[in-house]
Amino acid sequence: MLNTFMQSRLRGLIILALILVILPAFLGNPFHYELVTQMAIIAATVVGLNLLVGFAGQISLGHAGFFGLGAYFTGIATGTYGWSSVPALVVGAIAVGAIAWIVGRPILRLKGHYLSMATLAVGFIIAIILNNERALTGGPDGMPVPAFEVFGWQLSTFGSYSLFGMEIEGFQAWYIFASVVLLVAVWFALNLIESPIGRALRSVHGSEVAASVVGVNTAKYKSLVFVISAIYASLMGSLYAHFQGFITPAVASFEFSILFITMVVLGGMGSTFGVILGAVVLKLLPQVLADFQELEHVMFGLILMLTMIFMPKGLLPTLSAFVSKKMRKKAGGEA
């Protein structure tokens, strides 16, 4: 039975769910919960980005732009105009998807460095708009965002709730909510990858010519995955805004875009669970390295460099190859 489980398609998802269930036992205070909730939201964003980068082989150095647009759409719609959270989230995602489609059609004709530059520019433009439209966004000072709300029920980090008779704090409720969101995001990504659409996306990465001669409309699929990954970013940006309660244009910044890409590359391009690990490591590392004070950034850079030199395929693919090699050796030794 264990064997069939280990070969099951959803093995990784089940393991992830177990980790998320067990994790609170190791979380001592609200700060821990805050960190892990942020990790989950960011992880779901990079799972979406990985569809574009890891599977379809296209690059985006401007994805924080879409994340930021989602965050600000929610901030403005719920804060300034009093919308409910879910319509704001959905309409925001549709709007961002439409923007990604309009922008994506022309720029996805570019390849390699040129596509990097174009997506970089998209991110910059969005960040500049968020900085300058003071009347709407509050400019560089940022803007407050109300708590997540559905039909009058609020999910606030400061509230307290009861779940199946258990009393839980607001930050714990947010952790549960973000965990469920991450699991759904991963499930969708896994389903997408293992489908005709997913194969078409991967073939664009593997060989665009091969894809086109068997009938794959490569331009269409590139746009599609660009839009999907932008929608992931927008939805997660909206949740992030609600969770933080306050947003600044930093959510759409170049640094944030680079952080997303680094998570994908470090964790393992084309590995859905790898990029989650990438998100966890990159969120955790600054906390761990805080002791080094002024050397923090040097250490951070050094660790990234060494990882990429010795694990060019990323953390999880390298580790799992290592483990399965060990296991094969062991099995071979016993036989």
Add this chain to the structure above:
Amino acid sequence: MTALVEVKGLDKAFGGVHAVEGVSFSVEAGQVYSVIGPNGAGKTTLFNLITGLYTPTKGEILLNGESTAKLEPNELAERGMCRTFQQMQICMNMTAIENVMLGRHLQLKSNLFTTLFRLPSLRRNEAAARKRAAELMEYVGCGDYLDAEASAMSYGALKRLEIARALAAEPKVILLDEPAAGLNAVETAALEELIRKIADQGTTVMLVEHDMKLVMGISDRLLVLNYGRVLAEGTPEEIRQNPDVIAAYLGG
């Protein structure tokens, strides 16, 4: 009977170099039609023109009577044309069988909703596509690689895998660009067998190949190119006796 593929006065210039110049011929449905010629004669360029990867400088290509001038390669695939490459185009980021399943792309209509929720209809279609792909891999003779990553396959097996992928699309006409290149004698014999099987099942085969024994053995008609121009066209028997061809090949 109208020709399945008809090429009229085709011209392709790269800068000042005419890779293909004034080429006309037609291929009837069900034929094995080969294009031969010395290196640099324009054979692969001709295939790239026919399959829509290049745009002709002049001239016209008709597929089933329809001009292909404005069609992208994927639209030609929708109309029943598929090919393999001299420089193999395999998706090394996928497993062997997924490469073949990719060939089923046009048969597998799916939308985002059924995909995201992995509804039963999608699972059924996927299972059927996987079964069909496995059959095709057996058919072309790479049944040993059903569970393999594409990157773990040998050169000869990859060549056959590429043919399986093209066949998965159920083409009316399949273009094979130097399928025997780099194969040993045993593999070439197996390939000849395979091409014959494909043709016998009613698929039109167009072939670019250097292996004369293979080409003369299986072709219904041949087109000989030299410096981008048609040197001769006809049955294997006619080509063998054509003095121009003998001169070009033997330097006589």
